[in-house]
Amino acid sequence: MSSASSREPVMADVARLAGVSHQTVSRVLNSHPNVKPATRTRVLVAIEELGYRRNSSARALVTRRTSVIGVVAFDLTLYGPARTLAGIEQAARAQGYFLSMVGLQGVTREAMREAMDYLAQQSAEGCIVIAPQRIVVDALAELAFPLPVVAVEGGEAPGLPVVCVDQRGGARDVVRHLLAQGRHRTVHHLAGPLGWLEAEGRVLGWRQALEEAGRPVPEPVYGDWSSRSGYTLGAQLAADPDVSALFVANDQMALGVLRALAEAGRRVPEDVSVAGFDDIPEAEFFTPPLTTVFQDFAEVGRRSINLLLDRIEAPRSTEPPASDIVPARLIARASAP
């Protein structure tokens, strides 16, 4: 390897050792065509010997490309966002991009602008926003940002490229599955919080499936994604004898619901059928195992990087922003067989 030296080696050091000009070293590093194989080898040997690494700042300065992509996320302890981030990270790395993380300090226009400023400060080339709330998507569509943006899990948004899972289709499938049991007059819905696009999509799908089947559409109840809210609201629903099938907007809330139903003495699935959404790894081990909807977040991450890179490579494309919808998949388990 390299002998300890006072400063990191630079291109000129490699050039000297290889007996070429620094430009030839640059050519080797950038895979330019016209370098004699023998020369290339000498350069590579010199690089290895010195443990040389190209200075990314100098490179970015002259090429005007930082290879940095920003990711803005609101809450990574939620299953979906964490999973999506993992998918994004892998896809970005595979394409030679670096990922810069920014947490959103609150769900406001102001926080959104702040996060974007922060990324612009780093000269990020583009940005993926994992923020499933309507207000964030609206802010994104309104404010003109200095860099290309792709929203993830944003439902349909006007004038904004979006990648998301087909919430509506997933919800429709669940409700159809519940109705197909043949013993429910209708399906009640414990929805996610208002203002969340995923929650809205699931409400839409649920309603559509009921209307399609000519069933009454009860008023949905709104939780906040947490098991706690599932428990509290589940207790109310458990007290309502009309409730015999329940579609809960995510698995965490469904956990709380299962608990509330158990406490109320209503058996699942004998008395009440319950279905969730997300297929978190724990869902299979709820009491009873939860029927739910699987979302391929890794795929969402991959597609969002692709969409973003398209926009980065073709900066002023006149095409309208494309959106990309990943299908959901019903997973039937004992809570609603």
Place this chain on the structure above:
Amino acid sequence: MSSASSREPVMADVARLAGVSHQTVSRVLNSHPNVKPATRTRVLVAIEELGYRRNSSARALVTRRTSVIGVVAFDLTLYGPARTLAGIEQAARAQGYFLSMVGLQGVTREAMREAMDYLAQQSAEGCIVIAPQRIVVDALAELAFPLPVVAVEGGEAPGLPVVCVDQRGGARDVVRHLLAQGRHRTVHHLAGPLGWLEAEGRVLGWRQALEEAGRPVPEPVYGDWSSRSGYTLGAQLAADPDVSALFVANDQMALGVLRALAEAGRRVPEDVSVAGFDDIPEAEFFTPPLTTVFQDFAEVGRRSINLLLDRIEAPRSTEPPASDIVPARLIARASAP
């Protein structure tokens, strides 16, 4: 704001508009002392007017500081890492650093080296590794890396600065709590996978508490953190009439255990007391609510950034690497009251 121009404004543009030299603009931006207030104002106005933003690459090139900190994480869908990352992100931003995410492609020396190379390529100034496996910490301690490193959740590691939660203390508290009920001869342990430092710490604390109390120490059973493994191994433990108190190494596995016990007809806590570890938000809504141990991951994130920044500011400090242990807190609930 700014009028549309063919290229982004640079410092010289601001200087021209403010009628000063570009160096004065630089002084204003870097809060140098000797700038007349009137001049400073003129410069700030010009910056605002042009929508000027300093080029971070150029700045990094000359200062030799990128303000980038790398975070290497293995699996962000685990509760602890996701939480820790959030803490790190906030602390880093507050200190003016950017965060670059790298996923570890596997738990090997090779993957570790690869991740570090990737960060070195970006000229990250330092790096926090969220990797709770022994092999990763060993690799970290052995390989000499080109940048300062802090490990998180690494237990005690020789020659490596580490921030972690007091696993041992937390485990000890749980076991003491279970024994204090007065109706258990001993406490069985469903441990985390071998090779995970957190798992090892919890085994140590569990054993210590039992020995302290003069109780027999049964052979621990090893799971893999997943609810599935908790369910499978829980079924075995449920069949053993000696098992009346069970300390499970994390909440996810505890969920599986609760299910297995329920299926085996053993009531919790009447027949078997169960305790977990982590205090995931769902734990309160298990059936029954789970006694567990809270870990302050946000604090862990904060402290790890502080430790890393210390090492970055004082590059060749001769002091041995400091470690930092965050206390754990027992949360008693119905599963082991």
Place this chain on the structure above:
DNA sequence: AGCTACATTGTTAGCGCTAACACAATGGGG
């Protein structure tokens, strides 16, 4: 031989910024 075409390498000029120094302009103290 002489000329063109092309492959290969070197030379030069920045990218946008900060550090170091140079140079006014000021303001007491002798």
Place this chain on the structure above:
DNA sequence: CCCCATTGTGTTAGCGCTAACAATGTAGCT
């Protein structure tokens, strides 16, 4: 009224790299 310290500002020289062009060499053809 000069001297020197202090304050404010401008000038210059890079940081390490790539793009553009210039300068070789080398082969193929007439």
